[in-house]
Every structure is written in C-alpha cells, then in structure tokens.
Amino acid sequence: MDELLEQFLIEGPEQVQQAGEALLALEGGPDDAALVDQAFRAIHTLKGSVGLFDLPAMGRVLHVAEDLLGAWRDGRQTPSRGAVDALIAATGQTERWLGALAATGGGLPADADAVSADLVSRLSRVLDGDAPASAAVPARHIDTAWVEALFRDRELDPTRHPTVTALRYVPDAGCYFRGEDPIAFARAVPDLLALRITRRDPAAPVAIAAYDAYACDLVVELLSAAALEAVKGPFRFVPDQIQLLSWSPPPVPSTPVPPPAPAEGPRSLRVDAGRIDALALLVDELVVAKNALSDLAGQMADGLAPQAAAQILSDRQAALDRLVGRLHRTVMGIRLVPILPLLRRFPPVVRETAIALGKEVDLVVDGQDVQVDKAIVEGLFEPLTHLLRNAVDHGIETTAQRVASGKPARALISLVARREGDHVVIAVTDDGRGMDPARIRQAAAARGLLPARMLDALTDDQVLDLVFRPGFSTAEAVTDLSGRGVGMDAVRAAVGRQGGSVAISSMAGQGTTVRLVLPLNLVLTKVMVVAVAGERYGIPMDGIVETARVEPDRVQPIRAGRAFVLRDTAVPLLPLAGLLGLSEEGRLDGVPCRAVVVRVGGDLVAVEVDAFVGRRDVVLRPLTGLLSAMPGLLGTTLLGDGHLLMVLDVPGLIAAAPGDTAPAGQGAP
Amino acid sequence: MTVEVEGTVIRLRGACAAEDAEILLSRLQAAPESEIDVTACRHLHGAVVQVLLALRPNVRGMAEDIFLRDWVIPNLAAGR
Numbered sequence: 001m002d003e004l005l006e007q008f009l010i011e012g013p014e015q016v017q018q019a020g021e022a023l024l025a026l027e028g029g030p031d032d033a034a035l036v037d038q039a040f041r042a043i044h045t046l047k048g049s050v051g052l053f054d055l056p057a058m059g060r061v062l063h064v065a066e067d068l069l070g071a072w073r074d075g076r077q078t079p080s081r082g083a084v085d086a087l088i089a090a091t092g093q094t095e096r097w098l099g100a101l102a103a104t105g106g107g108l109p110a111d112a113d114a115v116s117a118d119l120v121s122r123l124s125r126v127l128d129g130d131a132p133a134s135a136a137v138p139a140r141h142i143d144t145a146w147v148e149a150l151f152r153d154r155e156l157d158p159t160r161h162p163t164v165t166a167l168r169y170v171p172d173a174g175c176y177f178r179g180e181d182p183i184a185f186a187r188a189v190p191d192l193l194a195l196r197i198t199r200r201d202p203a204a205p206v207a208i209a210a211y212d213a214y215a216c217d218l219v220v221e222l223l224s225a226a227a228l229e230a231v232k233g234p235f236r237f238v239p240d241q242i243q244l245l246s247w248s249p250p251p252v253p254s255t256p257v258p259p260p261a262p263a264e265g266p267r268s269l270r271v272d273a274g275r276i277d278a279l280a281l282l283v284d285e286l287v288v289a290k291n292a293l294s295d296l297a298g299q300m301a302d303g304l305a306p307q308a309a310a311q312i313l314s315d316r317q318a319a320l321d322r323l324v325g326r327l328h329r330t331v332m333g334i335r336l337v338p339i340l341p342l343l344r345r346f347p348p349v350v351r352e353t354a355i356a357l358g359k360e361v362d363l364v365v366d367g368q369d370v371q372v373d374k375a376i377v378e379g380l381f382e383p384l385t386h387l388l389r390n391a392v393d394h395g396i397e398t399t400a401q402r403v404a405s406g407k408p409a410r411a412l413i414s415l416v417a418r419r420e421g422d423h424v425v426i427a428v429t430d431d432g433r434g435m436d437p438a439r440i441r442q443a444a445a446a447r448g449l450l451p452a453r454m455l456d457a458l459t460d461d462q463v464l465d466l467v468f469r470p471g472f473s474t475a476e477a478v479t480d481l482s483g484r485g486v487g488m489d490a491v492r493a494a495v496g497r498q499g500g501s502v503a504i505s506s507m508a509g510q511g512t513t514v515r516l517v518l519p520l521n522l523v524l525t526k527v528m529v530v531a532v533a534g535e536r537y538g539i540p541m542d543g544i545v546e547t548a549r550v551e552p553d554r555v556q557p558i559r560a561g562r563a564f565v566l567r568d569t570a571v572p573l574l575p576l577a578g579l580l581g582l583s584e585e586g587r588l589d590g591v592p593c594r595a596v597v598v599r600v601g602g603d604l605v606a607v608e609v610d611a612f613v614g615r616r617d618v619v620l621r622p623l624t625g626l627l628s629a630m631p632g633l634l635g636t637t638l639l640g641d642g643h644l645l646m647v648l649d650v651p652g653l654i655a656a657a658p659g660d661t662a663p664a665g666q667g668a669p
Numbered sequence: 670m671t672v673e674v675e676g677t678v679i680r681l682r683g684a685c686a687a688e689d690a691e692i693l694l695s696r697l698q699a700a701p702e703s704e705i706d707v708t709a710c711r712h713l714h715g716a717v718v719q720v721l722l723a724l725r726p727n728v729r730g731m732a733e734d735i736f737l738r739d740w741v742i743p744n745l746a747a748g749r
Contacts, residue, residue: 213690
C-alpha cells in the first residue's frame, strides 16, 4: 500500500471521529460555534486528503458536507435536526469506507457510487433549504478523460508519476480586459509535466477577416507533479473558471493487479516521542554496560584474581539484568494505546441504531487512562459494536414500555473500561428490561441446545450463559440490526481470539451487564517445555529462577519430603508428576535428577521433572469452561507439531497440592 | 516594438503583450503566408497565442525562454 494512503488511513478515522463527536454534541447545543468549527475543520481536512486519491464517491460526499458546515460556520444557515442527522450519516458512511479502504488496500465497495449519490442528494437538499427531492443537485460528474489523454500524449510514465495534479482552465471571454493572461498563469505553475493550449473548439472554422483577438478563446489544460494547493495558487482569482483535481493513472494492463490483501487493516503504531526517547536512553545505558564488560575482560587478561573477577562480573550481570528488564517493559509499553478513542467511536453507532429502531438512547463511555495492547484494541470494535446494537435492540424497551414501567423515556447504556491487575475489564451495561431466565430456558429447550434434564439442573446464572451458545437467539423477529445469524457466540469467539472471556449478568426489569475481560497485552510468553511421565508441559520462564541438575547424594529426605542444598539454602524438591497427580513410578533412584527452581512467595522451590525439552515463545490461551476453575493451570498453547501444551502455574499447583506434598523445611539453613 | 516585420517573416521579440495581438493579427490578415520567428521571444500573451492558434502561421525558431520553448511553442505547431 502506498505511503500516502497508509498515512491517510491512520489520520482519516481520527478526523471522522472528531467530526462525529462534534456533530453529536451539536444535537445538544446547536448554537455552539466551536463545535461547528471543529466539525468543519475535520471534514475539510478529510476532503483535502481524499482528493489525493482516486475516490470520487467519497470526495463528493465530503464536499457537500463541507459546504453545509461552511454555511453554518458563516451563519448563512443554522443547524437543524435533519441536517445534523444527514451529516452524521455522512460521517458514518465515511468511516465505513475508510474501513473498506484499509481492508482492500485502496478500493471502495461496488455500491459506493450509489450510496454516495444518495448522501449527496440528502445533504444538498438540506443545503438548498429543504427543496424538493427532484431539485437536488445531481452528483457532479467529474470528467477526467482529458487528463488521461494529456497524460498519454506526453508519454508520462505512470510508475514515475503515480499521482498528478490536473488543472483545466477555461478563461471567460472578457478575461483580457481584466488584465488576466492565461499563459502567464500557466507559467507560474510549479513542476509542470504537461501543458496543452487549444482553442475552445479547435475544429470550428476561423473567420480570419473578422477575428477578434481580444475575446478569449483559449482552453489551458495542464498536469503538474506539485500538490493541489501549489497548482491552484496562480489561479486563485479565477476559482470559478478552473477544474482542479488530483489524478492517478489507471494501472497498466500488462502488469497484473495484485489481489486485494485479506481483510486486515494496516498495521502501524503511533508512538509518543517520549517513549522513543526513553528507549534511546536505555540503549545508551546498554552500550555503557557492554563497555563495562569489555573493561572486565581486559582486567582479567591483566591477571585480576578470579574471586574479584567473579564479584565484579556478578555486579555487572545484575546491572545488565535490570537494564534488559527495563528495556523489555518499555518496549511492551509502546504497544499499549489508550482505549478511549475506540470507545468514543461508539456513540454514533448507538445513535444510528436507536434512530433506526425509534428508541431514545444515550451512551456514556468512560475509560480514562486505560491502556491496552494495540492488537487487542483493534480486535474489539466488532464485538463491542455487536454488544451495543444488541443492547439497544433487545435490551432497551420501547419508549412506551419504559414510560409504562416508570422508567425515564431516554434509556442509558454505559460502556466503561477499567484496569484490574493485568486485565482490562470492559462492561456494557443497559438499564433495559433485563433477561428472563425462564424465557431463555424455553428457547434453549425449543432449539434443543441441551436436554431438558440438564437445563433443569442449571442455575439462573448458568442459563444466562446459554446465550453465548452458537445459534441462540431469543428475539422473536430477527431484526435487521442484530440478526443475520450472528449472535452472542460470535462475540465470545471474537473476545476469545484476543485471549479474553465474556460473562453476562442481568436483573429482570433493571438491565443487563456484559463484561469482557481481556489481557492488557497479547504478547508472546516464554515457556520452558519439560517432560514428565511421558507428557510435555510448559512452565513460564519468568517464574523460573534456574534449572538444576541434582546428584542423588545431595538429595536429603526431610520429614515427608525431600530437599537439597542449593548455594547454602535448603530447597524443597517436589516431583512434578506428584503435583499433577500422575504416576511417579517411572522415577529412578540413584540417578541425577533434573529440577526447575522457581520462586514461590519469597522462597525457592525445586520441581523435579524427567527432562528439559527446550524453550518456546508461545501465545498463551486462557482456559475456558470447566478447565478455567482448575488450579495450577495458566492456559494452553498449540505447539508447532499440533500438540496441545498445558502451561502450568507452578505456585498455584503447589498451593493446591494436598498437605503431604507441601514444601517442607523451607528456609532452613 | 515587439512585433517586427522583415519581408515574409514576422519576428516576435521580448515580452509580447496583449496590444501586440492586434498588430500581429492585422499583419497576418494582410499577409497570411508570413512565418513567425520566436527566437528572441520571452513571453507570449494569451491574446497573441490565440491569434497564432486561430490563423496557424508557420512558427519557427527556438525561443530563448524555456517555458515558451518547452511548453507553449509545441502547442502552436501541434494544431497544424
């Protein structure tokens, strides 16, 4: 994807969001000039950026939207409800198009022209003072054939000039009398690539005897490599006589067009400059630490005593360790982005849905200071959209029902993100009718999701969880908004892909809360793979202090357990097979054993394994369902050979072990 | 004087302004076979250009002005 487009796809959504926020706020305070200004600037910038690409459908919509906002800004019109609605629809469509552009790498969907014409006529109607639909300004068709012809005639190379600025200037007949010289204008255009000067109708015969040299009859067409604004400069006094556009040559037919990339948006990250500075500082410190090691090597070559060398080496190693740790955290921090911009994209979504359903709904979002991994933020838009639409559609009652049950007519949905330890919790709460467990039981029974006997055994909370089952829907009529067969199961699957979980709770008559729990970052976990009793397990590296090979004569029985001395400290030795409840028969006495030394609380504990298999970087999947209640299991991961690897939480495993295998003799000298 | 007539050759010299279009036009009306020499020309006003485009005299010479030479004069020849 070309760089310009990449940049546009980063900035475009931000501008759409700014415009959208201002427009939503305008509904509440239509006289706020600052809001109009904010929306105008955002749309104006967007329109300018869109002009750089061959996106006429999008450009036309933004053009009319800008005109309308301009009319408000200059006080020529005042914002009306219908006008704000039309503009919100336009920004919403622009956002969808930006999504499509990101997915396809530069193309709009096939229906873009029709959708665009629709929006343009809607906006134009508002702009023209609600004139009848038939009087709507038809979408202006921009004729670019002359650009193409000029480009071809000059034999310009499409690869060298992927985008050119094209200008067509048809001076009016009296221009010479105003002192305008079209040739002088053309001369002032920077980076000229092509210039064609013709008579307006080159084929028309000329009456030589009666020729009027002062009735301007010229048409000037030119191409330039300079930016739109730069080319426009010399023609700024004749804006009504020029056609100015940014144009890209169509791909040369002989070179195959690369297939559109799969629907994965551009992966880029905006990083706060301060974080990069911090990284640079850390790297400087690393260089210093490295030099200190070189010094030590020199000193040792000069005959430094091994004892002293070991002491210095240990100090420097500790310093290096701290540095690497900080470097790691800093890099992880760079991937963290605020979640609030994502949440702020939803008020328009809720509003659109509510209007379509004839409901009145406010959405409040909160997530100040919550930061999550960028990949997670990117994966949340879809499931949250679905949850919010569901809430508006199924959760919120009709206005009449609400009033009848003594609730305020305007419903309230809150979307709140907050951090809890290593996780971020996102709660979608509505004050609607709540979920009725009895109705869900009926629906589940009718769809044969579970046998009646099992259904009866479920508690009400467990019944609510059934809505996450594939193919479950309690809506009598599958509505256009939340239906289409995509239910809550899709939400659970999407959140699960991010390593998260979803839970639902509800109070009949008072509302429903859906809670998403997600890890703060989706990064690789380093695990050590060990073998025990013929099975392989993973142990997270960050919990491992060291690995040890223990000679049998160093192992001493202490009470019911065993221990060995590791650098003047007695370390209990627990068999992993025993902790896992596996058979310990395979263990041989009298041969050295292998142990992973981990820190549990403040103490070291050695866990005996049969073999070390190796280290792996894995994406840890948290456990779901019944397994999630198992102590001592962190999650699972798929190994390269397709085997499922259980990753163990060793401290949890030890804590859950029955008393007789609990560590003994901890801390004894 | 920026329009000089020398036999069948009309020399355009320096910056030809709007007024020169009238002189050029009347000369070409009188002697349609005249050739135009633009060697010493530094600028052609739009009105002059349109006379040249309409009456299509032969244009010769490499203008010393680069903009004229590269961008404008080729248009005067192309229409023929």
